[in-house]
Each structure stands twice: as structure tokens, then as C-alpha cells.
Amino acid sequence: MAVLSFHDVWVEYGDKIVLEKVTLDVAEGAFVSIVGPSGAGKSTFLRLTTGQEAPSRGRVRLDGAPLSPEPGPDRGVVFQRYSVFPHMNALENVAFGLECKRAPILGKLFGAARRQAREEAAAMLAHVGLGDNLDVYPRELSGGMQQRLAIAQALILRPRILLLDEPFGALDPGVRLDMHVLITDLWREHGLTILMVTHDIKEAFKLGTRVLAFDKRRRDPQAPHRYGATAVYDFPLDEKKSRAVPAELKNIVAN
């Protein structure tokens, strides 16, 4: 069953076309990697899904209902940077989602409700390997730990889909491998549906169950802005198939 479906979606700024004719479905439980050269609309595609951007034509549906054109708690998100709140410690960062849901006026919980939220947040932090860093501010955490925190924060409200915008792009190679293990484990355990934009094509093929490559299908040398990008390749992957990067894809990403 499709969690997220795009039907003939266009994004245009004035006469500049960024995305054209994007039609695809994302199945429940899929791990979709999105690759493509810079400026090929990967980020715009993700911004459509977060609700930061609305399509100028076409429809985006989440669970069959039109997607609201602003970010909401049905979609969790982790960006490359600035995803966590610098003025809250790790526990407060994760508990924030619970507080927003359960205390819409004060934004703070008290007494038993507060203890309950803190326990849930602490359990989620332990789950991503930050069980010993509950009262640490993000500034004092390493880049990898900050991303673990951002993931825990995004998962606390059990979103329908998790959107990752180059989540491991700023991390050291070793830390990146640890994060690959973490996100794969979380994806399996929680039965998540994940959309991940990445520059690293090996990462895309290693983690994804499906790889979408965005690029322009046609180019007009006189007016390059008049053709938009779309999903030009759509590779379903499964455990048995080779996860080697296909040759034709190496070319478009090298562009």
C-alpha cells in the first residue's frame, strides 16, 4: 500500500521549472534513497514532502489524503545540521515533541505526566545509543551524536514517514558507518518508511530498498530553466540483488 503518492507534480518559480511530471508511489516500509546531481530538485522533492513547499501543479497524498502544505507531526525530519535545539539538553530535545502533543498551551508537563514523558524520552535516547548523555547540551555532543539525538527526537512521535536530508553528509567516514547500522536497525525495528536524500551514491545503494535518481530528462541549451528535473531512474533493490551501483547512474551523478 502506498503511504505517499505523487501524481503529476510540478514545481515552478515564475518561468523556471524545477520539477516536472513527478509521478510515483512510496510503499509502506520502503527505504527510498534519492540521488542526483546538484540542482536536480532532490531537495525540492523532499521539501514537498515536509510541506515547506507546495506543488504548483499536481497532487501529493499521504495515506490517501492531500498533504497539508506545512510541516506536521505525521512526518519526522532530520537535516544535515541545525535539527536539534541548542538551548535544550538531550532529554528536553526528545521530550519536546511529547510536551507539544500533551500540553498545547503551556508547552510544559508537570508531575506524573512530566515523569512519564521524561521516561519515554530517556528510553528513546537509550535506543539510539545516547543513554549516558541525557543532560548534555547539543553543543557538547559530537556531530554523530547530534544526529543520533536528531533521529531520536524525530522518532518520539512515531511519524508515518521519516525524511532524511543528507543526514550523514557532515560526518566522518567511521561515524557514518555506525550511523548506517543505527538507521537500518531503527528502520527494521520500527517498520519505518524512510525517504533519504544523499550525495553519496554508495550510501544510497547500501541502505535503500529503492533508489530514485533525479535529473533533467531534456535540456534546452538556450533556456535551460524551461525543463525541470524528474525521477529519471527508479531502481527497486532487494536483499538478494547486487547492490553495486549501475554504470548509467554513475554518469548522471558525475554530471
Place this chain on the structure above:
Amino acid sequence: MRRLLNVKPQGGLRLLLGLIPILALLLVYLTASSARHAENPTDRILPTPAAMASAVRIMAFEADPRTGEIPLAADTTASLKRLFIGIGLAVATTLILGLTIGLLPLMRAGLGPVVAAISVIPPIAILPILFITFGLGETAKIALIFIGIVPVMVRDLASHVGAIPEEQLVKAQTLGASTWLITLRVALPQALPRLIESLRLSLCPAWVYLISAEAIAADVGLGYRIFLVRRYLAMDIILPYVVWISLLAVLMDFALASLSRATFSWAHPARGR
């Protein structure tokens, strides 16, 4: 040989280096003062420490026979009251306007231009308007302090709040936060340390406007006093008053800095040079 920029003074040496310029200034003053007094024992321009001490005794420890009050205490109380009311109103206004202009595009479109326009008016130029509108009482003086510091503080806070990364605001929305909760839990806590910082920088202009207003129309206050005794060339009163004003300003600055460090430890990374 180490490079000069890598030589860092520690402990006692650091204290000593800080004291040297202060002591040098004092020495220059004392030399000049005694030179003038050697030539003219009734000189009033650079009073001797003894003359200033006796002026301080009269101003700070003896009641004025006319009013029955100690002049320095009455002046300090009156000035600080004006300053604190003006600053308090300014901080409250800055918080509300800065947060909403920084966070809400609707407010930025509506209020941004008018705040920018008001902030280029030299506040002293509208002092006559304030005196005409509010009379010569306390209101005009408080209004001058308020108008003098609010536009700059609002613009500073709005730009700081506006610079909160979009990623944070999107993240908060995906965690179900409403505009109100984002204001309360995301923007406000990040705005407060910046507000304190900008208030510290605004303390100096606030004093300038206070003393200007008092110099022009008042019957009590630190600024009133120094401009009153100026007529008699009473440098023996003016200089201790200036030192006292500086001391009050330094104390306020120190209190604000300590408050910020104690309350918002996340905003003060431990580093030093």
C-alpha cells in the same frame, strides 16, 4: 622566541597589566593638579583629592538644609528610578516586538519599515516634543530613555530571532508545535541571552539620554546636579559624581553578564583568549 600573539598573561601579571593604565591616568591627573595648585592655590579646574573628599562628605553624608535630604542619595534614587522604569518598559516592548517581527513574516512586513524609520531619528531631537507632550515631569525623561534604546534593541532581537535556522523551525513543526509553542519554547529561550547582551550595550545610551533629559529640565537627579554645579565650576563635585555614575553603570553591566551566564549556560561556551 614565541610570537607576541601567543604570549598570554596569567594571574597576578594579568591583574597588574590591567592596573597600570589606571594608575598612570591617576598619576597624570595628580601631577597636573598639583602643578596648577602650585601656581594658583584657589584653582577650581583640577581639584586636589582633599578638595574632592570634602565635597563628597558634604554631598554624600550631610543633609541639605533646604530639603532635609542627602543630595547624593536623593539624586541617585531619582535617576535610578527613571532609568529602571525606562529600561523595564524598553525590555518588555523589545521582547514582544522583537520576537514577533523576527518570527512572523506578517509582523515583519507590517512593523519592520516603521521600526527602521523610527530608529534613524536622533532621540535628542524629539526631546522637545516629549517635553511638550508629557510636560516637564518624570514621563518625558522615561519616554526619552525608552525611545532612545527601543528601536535598536528591537532590530537587534528581530534579526537574531530571524536568524534561527529554518531547519529548527521545521523540526519544531514536525514535532507538533504551534506558532505559540514555537514562540514560547524555541524562540523565546534563544532570544533571552541575546536580549541581555543587547541591553548591556544599550545601557550606555540609556545613561546618555537620562543625563541629557535631567540636564535640561529636572529638580533632582545625577545629571541635574552636575549641570547645576557646572555654573560654579565645581569640578570637586562633578568628578566624584562622574566616578559614581561610572561605578553604577559598571555594576549594572556586571550584574547582567552574571545573570546571563548563570541562567543561560548553553549560550556561553567555555572558551577564552
